[in-house]
Amino acid sequence: xxxxxxxxxxxxxxxxxxxxxxxxxxxxxxxxxxxxxxxxxxxxxxxxxxxxxxxxxxxxxxxxxxxxxxxxxxxxxxxxxxxxxxxxxxxxxxxxxxxxxxxxxxxxxxxxxxxxxxxxxxxxxxxxxxxxxxxxxxxxxxxxxxxxxxxxxxxxxxxxxxxxxxxxxxxxxxxxxxxxxxxxxxxxxxxxxxxxxxxxxxxxxxxxxxxxxxxxxxxxxxxxxxxxxxxxxxxxxxxxxxxxxxxxxxxxxxxxxxxxxxxxxxxxxxxxxx
Amino acid sequence: xxxxxxxxxxxxxxxxxxxxxxxxxxxxxxxxxxxxxxxxxxxxxxxxxxxxxxxxxxxxxxxxxxxxxxxxxxxxxxxxxxxxxxxxxxxxxxxxxxxxxxxx
Numbered sequence: 001x002x003x004x005x006x007x008x009x010x011x012x013x014x015x016x017x018x019x020x021x022x023x024x025x026x027x028x029x030x031x032x033x034x035x036x037x038x039x040x041x042x043x044x045x046x047x048x049x050x051x052x053x054x055x056x057x058x059x060x061x062x063x064x065x066x067x068x069x070x071x072x073x074x075x076x077x078x079x080x081x082x083x084x085x086x087x088x089x090x091x092x093x094x095x096x097x098x099x100x101x102x103x104x105x106x107x108x109x110x111x112x113x114x115x116x117x118x119x120x121x122x123x124x125x126x127x128x129x130x131x132x133x134x135x136x137x138x139x140x141x142x143x144x145x146x147x148x149x150x151x152x153x154x155x156x157x158x159x160x161x162x163x164x165x166x167x168x169x170x171x172x173x174x175x176x177x178x179x180x181x182x183x184x185x186x187x188x189x190x191x192x193x194x195x196x197x198x199x200x201x202x203x204x205x206x207x208x209x210x211x212x213x214x215x216x217x218x219x220x221x222x223x224x225x226x227x228x229x230x231x232x233x234x235x236x237x238x239x240x241x242x243x244x245x246x247x248x249x250x251x252x253x254x255x256x257x258x259x260x261x262x263x264x265x266x267x268x269x270x271x272x273x274x
Numbered sequence: 275x276x277x278x279x280x281x282x283x284x285x286x287x288x289x290x291x292x293x294x295x296x297x298x299x300x301x302x303x304x305x306x307x308x309x310x311x312x313x314x315x316x317x318x319x320x321x322x323x324x325x326x327x328x329x330x331x332x333x334x335x336x337x338x339x340x341x342x343x344x345x346x347x348x349x350x351x352x353x354x355x356x357x358x359x360x361x362x363x364x365x366x367x368x369x370x371x372x373x374x375x376x377x378x
Contacts, residue, residue: 062360077280080289087293092324096331097292107288115295117327119320123312125303132304144300201372204343208350208367210332215354215363217325226322227329234330235337250330251323259319 039134041166049155049171056150057176061183063091066209067098068187074101078188085184089148089177092213093117099206100244109244116251124152128169131159135166146173148180225261230254342374 064085071081076098088094093114100110125144132140143166147155151172158168217223234250241249312320336347350367357363 066360066364076285077282079279079281080285083281083286084289084292087289088296090296092328093292093296096327099331105284105288107284107291110288111291111295113327114292115299117324118296118299119323121296121299122303122306123317123320125300126306127303129304140304141301144304145297147300201368201375204346204368204371205364207332207335207343207347208364209360210328211347211350211367212354212360212363214325214328214332215351216358217328218355219325223322223325226326230326230329231333234333238334238337246334247327247330250333251326254326254329255319255322258322259315262315262318264314 039131039164039166041135041139043167045165045167046171046174048165049151049168049173050175051171052154052158052168053151053172053175056154056172057179060091060148060150060176061179064180064183065187065190066205067091067094068184068189069191070095070187070206070209071098071101071184072188072191074098075103076101076188078185078192081188082181082185085181086177088114089146089180090114090118090121091148091180095209095213096247100247106244109248113244113247116248121147124149127156128152128159131164131166139166139170143167143170143173146170146177148173148176151176222263226254226258229257342371345374346371 067085068081071084071094072078076084081098084094084097088097096113096117097110100106100113124147128144128147132143135143147169151169154172155169158165230250230253232250233253234246237246237249332347336343339347346367349370350363353359353363353366
C-alpha cells in the first residue's frame with residue numbers, strides 16, 4: 001500500500017461549489033463537475049470497480065506477503081496478522097506498527113504512530129466528498145473503510161473523468177482487501193519457517209522495505225526540507241530519549257518544517273518563509 | 275504469542291484500536307469537509323507525514339549502521355526509484371548488504 005506518487009491533495013475541493021479549485025494533477029484531464037452528475041450505487045458499478053482493481057490489488061499483494069513475514073518475525077500469529085490486515089487495511093501504518101511491536105506491547109506508541117501515518121486519509125476522504133455526498137450515509141461510510149492509497153487514486157481518476165459509479169471505490173477496495181488479507185496469511189505462514197534472519201542479511205530487509213516506501217512517498221525537491229528535518233530530529237531523539245518516540249518526534253518535526261516553509265501553488269498567496 | 279495460531283486478547287485490543295483510528299481518519303475527511311476549513315499550508319504539512327514517519331524510522335537505523343548498510347541503502351533507493359517494485363529493491367538491498375559483509 002504505497003503512496004500514490006504526486007497525489008495532489010492540495011487540489012482537494014474545498015466546500016461545495018469548488019470545481020474551479022480542482023485543478024487536479026495528471027489524473028484529471030477532463031475534470032468533470034460532480035454536481036452536474038447523478039452518482040449511482042449499483043451492483044454493476046461494484047463489479048466494474050472490482051475488475052479494475054485486480055491489477056492494482058496484485059501489485060499490493062507483494063507488500064502483503066512482506067508485511068506477513070515482518071509481522072510474523074515481530075511475534076504476531078497468523079490469525080493476528082490477518083486480523084490486522086482485515087481491520088486496519090493501511091500498509092505503511094501496519095509495517096511501522098509491527099516494527100514497533102515488543103513485549104510488553106507499546107500500545108500508546110503504536111496507536112499514536114498509526115494515527116500519524118494515516119492522517120493523510122483525512123484529506124483523501126475529503127476529496128471523495130463531492131461525489132459521495134450524493135450517496136446514502138450507509139453507502140458512503142461503508143465504502144470509505146475499503147479505501148487505501150491505490151484504489152483511492154484509481155477511483156479519483158475515474159470520477160474526474162466523469163465516472164458516476166459510486167460503488168467503484170467499494171468494488172476496487174474489496175478486491176484489494178481480499179488479496180491483502182490472503183497475501184498477509186501467505187507471508188505470515190512463510191515467516192514462521194524462516195530461521196535466523198541476520199544470517200541471510202534479512203535484518204536489513206525492514207530498512208530496505210522502508211526505503212522503498214520512502215521512494216514512493218518522495219514528491220521531488222519539495223520533500224527534501226521536511227525529510228532532512230525528520231531525519232535529524234529522529235537521530236537526535238533516538239540517541240537521547242528512551243523508547244520509540246523518535247519516530248513521532250521526527251515526523252512532527254518534518255510536518256512543522258513543511259508548514260513553516262511551504263511554498264503555495266497559488267501565486268497570489270503570500271509566502272511567509274524565505 | 276508463541277503459538278502460531280493463537281489470538282492474544284491484548285494483541286487483538288491493540289489491533290482493534292489501530293483499526294478504529296484508521297477508520298476515523300478515512301471517515302472524518304468525508305464528514306469534516308465544509309465544516310472545517312484547512313489551509314493549504316496545513317494540508318501540505320499533513321501530506322508530508324507518512325514520508326516523514328518512514329524517514330524518522332530509517333534514519334537512526336542507518337546512522338547506527340556502517341558502510342555495508344549505507345551502500346545497500348543507496349542501491350535499494352536506486353532500484354526503488356527505477357522499478358517501483360518492492361521485491362526487486364528488497365532483493366537488491368539484502369543482496370548488497372550480504373555481499374559487503376562477507377567480502378569486507
